[in-house]
Amino acid sequence: MSEDAVFRALADASRRQLLDRLHERNGQTLGDLCRGLDMTRQAVAKHLAILEEANLVSWKRQGREKLHFINLVPINDIAERWINKFDRPRLRALSQLKQALEESD
Amino acid sequence: MSEDAVFRALADASRRQLLDRLHERNGQTLGDLCRGLDMTRQAVAKHLAILEEANLVSWKRQGREKLHFINLVPINDIAERWINKFDRPRLRALSQLKQALEESD
């Protein structure tokens, strides 16, 4: 929930990857999320717990399975409240210019 | 430079505070940045080194002083390349709606 928890949760590449995978396909089980990751199930569960702590992931029990869902609100909060603090307009203009240049290729 | 270095640099509240202070007033010396922080000069220097590593801060020697400057590019990169990945349009619309509602108070 706290800004600090979100930043800290995002600091780990494995956790960002988990968010990526949930964004790709929401509602995955712990088992699903383990697949292809070079890590034990318990390690993945710990990462998910940290993401839950930061309110970036929520879950729903379904029988013996636990379905995980990404929550985009904290990410957006940081985008709106923190990044915008740092002179965003000028940089957004730069970025749009860059995009325009790329599109004109 | 790497996305990972940026996320990890931003994970610490003291470092985010240092960025805040540099954004408020750019070109501060190590001594300036220490003022008011409950930390030794060496600790602050370490934080600044991590911010430099992530390319979030650069510096210029001036006599015996070291002037520090914030670099907004990596923050903007994350905003553009990473946050936008997560369904930004819908959330931006929500945020603007919220802002409109707040302004109508």
Place this chain on the structure above:
DNA sequence: TTGACAGGCAACCAATCAGTTACATATTAG
């Protein structure tokens, strides 16, 4: 030239972290 000031460097320490192994519990399929 000498002392004070600004910063650099390195060793050390406690706490946190990312990951493991081992075992326990709960649910579903047969």
Place this chain on the structure above:
DNA sequence: CTAATATGTAACTGATTGGTTGCCTGTCAA
């Protein structure tokens, strides 16, 4: 009911982290 499956819990470990203290170097002012 029982075995397999899905997840939970907990103790432990090595590495990293955030911070310290102590000392060294470089620069400026009197």
